[in-house]
Amino acid sequence: KNEVEQSPQNLTAQEGEFITINCSYSVGISALHWLQQHPGGGIVSLFMLSSGKKKHGRLIATINIQEKHSSLHITASHPRDSAVYICAVDSLGNEKLTFGTGTRLTIIP
Amino acid sequence: EAGVAQSPRYKIIEKRQSVAFWCNPISGHATLYWYQQILGQGPKLLIQFQNNGVVDDSQLPKDRFSAERLKGVDSTLKIQPAKLEDSAVYLCASSLVIEQYFGPGTRLTVT
Numbered sequence: 001k002n003e004v005e006q007s008p009q010n011l012t013a014q015e016g017e018f019i020t021i022n023c024s025y026s027v028g029i030s031a032l033h034w035l036q037q038h039p040g041g042g043i044v045s046l047f048m049l050s051s052g053k054k055k056h057g058r059l060i061a062t063i064n065i066q067e068k069h070s071s072l073h074i075t076a077s078h079p080r081d082s083a084v085y086i087c088a089v090d091s092l093g094n095e096k097l098t099f100g101t102g103t104r105l106t107i108i109p
Numbered sequence: 110e111a112g113v114a115q116s117p118r119y120k121i122i123e124k125r126q127s128v129a130f131w132c133n134p135i136s137g138h139a140t141l142y143w144y145q146q147i148l149g150q151g152p153k154l155l156i157q158f159q160n161n162g163v164v165d166d167s168q169l170p171k172d173r174f175s176a177e178r179l180k181g182v183d184s185t186l187k188i189q190p191a192k193l194e195d196s197a198v199y200l201c202a203s204s205l206v207i208e209q210y211f212g213p214g215t216r217l218t219v220t
Binding site: 004035040043044045048086088090096097 | 118149150151152153154157165200202207208209210211212213214216
């Protein structure tokens with residue numbers, strides 16, 4: 001069993017829909033990251049969370065430390081949001097990230 | 110602030126050939142990482158440098174992969190000889206404290 005599990009693996013939605021991507025982890029962490037990877041391969045950091053909730057534009061990330069679970073939400077989704085979204089955790093601040101396998105999101109116009 | 114730079118962006122080679130990738134981290138970032146990301150999987154750490162010293166290379170296939178970070182700034186990752194299963198995106202990242210900043214990656218195809 002992977003230390004970081006994401007669901008769903010693939011998600012296709014219509015433009016404008018509210019999107020939720022889930023991440024569960026099994027280890028103690030100091031921080032959780034949500035990353036976005038476009039087809040070219042480069043990765044952009046969206047959020048780094050250690051508790052609560054963060055919002056940036058149409059993106060919202062939440063984390064529940066007790067339940068070892070985080071969600072990434074996208075409101076009013078747009079085709080340019082199509083990408084792979086990756087959850088990664090810092091295990092107890094050792095500067096090593098453990099990655100999930102990613103969720104491939106496709107937004108249809 | 111300039112981001113992490115990588116080159117080349119794409120490379121196609123035949124098996125048994127050699128290839129090298131270059132990474133220039135964000136200025137002042139002491140920690141540098143090389144990751145291998147096979148299609149459909151999350152990135153896998155190959156090697157982590159702190160300045161010019163190796164912190165972790167436990168998952169680096171040392172019979173064919175090598176990496177160096179001379180002078181604690183730029184880094185190169187080499188594969189010699191390449192195998193078909195080395196086809197992947199090779200990502201470089203750097204960090205100052207905890208948050209890692211990723212480069213655009215090098216997509217390697219081994220035929």
